[in-house]
Every structure is written in C-alpha cells, then in structure tokens.
Amino acid sequence: MKSYTAAAIQMTSLPDLQKNLSEARDLIELAIRQGAELIGLPENFSFMGEEEDKLMQGSEIAEETEKFLKTTAQRFQVTLLGGGFPVPKGEGKVCNTALLVDPTGQELARYEKVHLFDVNVPDGNTYCESATVKAGTDFPPVYNSPELGQLGLSVCYDVRFPELYRHLSKQGAEVLFVPAAFTAYTGKDHWEVLLKARAIENTCYVIAPAQTGCHYGRRHTHGHAMIIDPWGMILADGGDQPGVALADIEPTRLQQVRRQMPSLKHRVF
Numbered sequence: 001m002k003s004y005t006a007a008a009i010q011m012t013s014l015p016d017l018q019k020n021l022s023e024a025r026d027l028i029e030l031a032i033r034q035g036a037e038l039i040g041l042p043e044n045f046s047f048m049g050e051e052e053d054k055l056m057q058g059s060e061i062a063e064e065t066e067k068f069l070k071t072t073a074q075r076f077q078v079t080l081l082g083g084g085f086p087v088p089k090g091e092g093k094v095c096n097t098a099l100l101v102d103p104t105g106q107e108l109a110r111y112e113k114v115h116l117f118d119v120n121v122p123d124g125n126t127y128c129e130s131a132t133v134k135a136g137t138d139f140p141p142v143y144n145s146p147e148l149g150q151l152g153l154s155v156c157y158d159v160r161f162p163e164l165y166r167h168l169s170k171q172g173a174e175v176l177f178v179p180a181a182f183t184a185y186t187g188k189d190h191w192e193v194l195l196k197a198r199a200i201e202n203t204c205y206v207i208a209p210a211q212t213g214c215h216y217g218r219r220h221t222h223g224h225a226m227i228i229d230p231w232g233m234i235l236a237d238g239g240d241q242p243g244v245a246l247a248d249i250e251p252t253r254l255q256q257v258r259r260q261m262p263s264l265k266h267r268v269f
C-alpha cells in the first residue's frame, strides 16, 4: 500500500438518471484534478426518487449506472466505488448494490446491502426500504489492492451494525467505505459519531461519500461526506453542499495508530 489521495463525493441526486450521472462525472473530474486515485460516490448517486419510479426504471438505472462506473473509471484512470444503486433481482424487487471498479473498467468487488432501512423517523418520514429492496445475504467483500490497501465495502444504514465492520477488519480491511444517503434528522445526531466509532474501533480509515440537501418531496439528507483517519480524526468534511471531500490515505499513519492502539490484536471474541 502506498500513500495516495482519496475522495468522498457529495451530491444532491434527483429522480433523473442522466442528470445525476453527468453531475457525478463533473465531481469525479474535480476530484481527479486534485489528485484523487480512489473515489467514492454516495448511495443512490445515480437515482434518488420515489420507490415506484426506482422500481419502474430499475433495469435502465442498473445498466446505465454500471456502464457509467466502468467507462468513467477507465476514462479517468481511477479506482471508483459506486455506492449503492438498484439492480433488479426478480419478484419486483432490486438489490441495493455497491460496485468497486478499477482503472481498466474491471469489476473488483460487489456488495448487496444487507441491512434495510425500515424506520419511522421521528420527524414524520416513514422509510420502508424492504418494500422495494431485497436484502443481500452475504457479508461485504474486502478487496486487497496492492496499491490502495485493503478496501472494505458497506452501505449507509449498515453503519449502525458494528459486527459488519468487525467482520471486515477481521478480513484485513484498512479502509472502510460507507457511502450513504443519511436522513437529515438522524444524520445531525448520529452520522459523525457512528463513522468515528467505526474508524476508531477498527483502526481503519473511513471514506464516507454522502447525499445532501433536498432531493424530491420531503426527502432531505444530511450531507457531510467525510474521510476519517484510524485515530478517529476528521480529515475532510464536505459540509452541506455538493462537492468533494479529499484527504490523504497514509500507510505510515495506519501503522502508527495500530501500534499506539493495538485493540484489534486484543480482541477476545
């Protein structure tokens, strides 16, 4: 693993596939110009809209999004994570899928979100992700990149389930991806704390691309795409506007923190 710059992209995705993909391309280009070699896009980056529309356009979204990730990674010679898009799975449902591709456009790793957000948020919004999404059944993968380190995947609501990240760190993860579309209401109190906890308890970098602002109707997301170091320090915070949070990922810092705080070695369970 070498030192390199990573980027967590922040977007306000809309119920408009082509518009979102073009916005994502612009933000990727912005990150590339600042030297990013590993770039993460948030959950729902290619489509954020009503559940029925997501289902109806499911196969188009899946096809176009996958093609976009592969051609864009190739065009900019970058490793790219698409942080959650619908892939039809039959029976009228999709899997909320994250996809990691390399600079040649090859698929490196794929993960289907296992924890579905079925929650009545106290602000009056009701979420029932399981109405349209089929839960994945497998732990997320850790992709071992000789250059970028061991990259573990997850999606959004997963961040509340520490056992998933413990699994990733047991598999050797050094960098944890948490692409998200956190609600504005839960995000203000929980987002930063949860991300810091996952970084600290696993002594891993956390790269958390995010959705921000108002997408449609009453859907408001929290923003604050961020990159956190293995000591739990915030290296970059994307605020509440679309943009890019950039930070350096340094193997020497990772090793230093793991020497200073060898908690992974002291695991009992």
Ligand SMILES: O=C(O)CNC(=O)[C@H](CS)NC(=O)CCC(=O)C(=O)O
Residues within 6 Å of the ligand: 043, 044, 048, 049, 117, 127, 128, 129, 156, 157, 160, 181, 182, 183, 186, 187, 190, 219
């Ligand atoms: O809101 C939307 O339209 C898009 N959001 C999503 O697709 C997903 C599933 S509904 N959101 C989350 O998992 C939020 C988790 C969260 O906010 C928490 O854990 O507090």
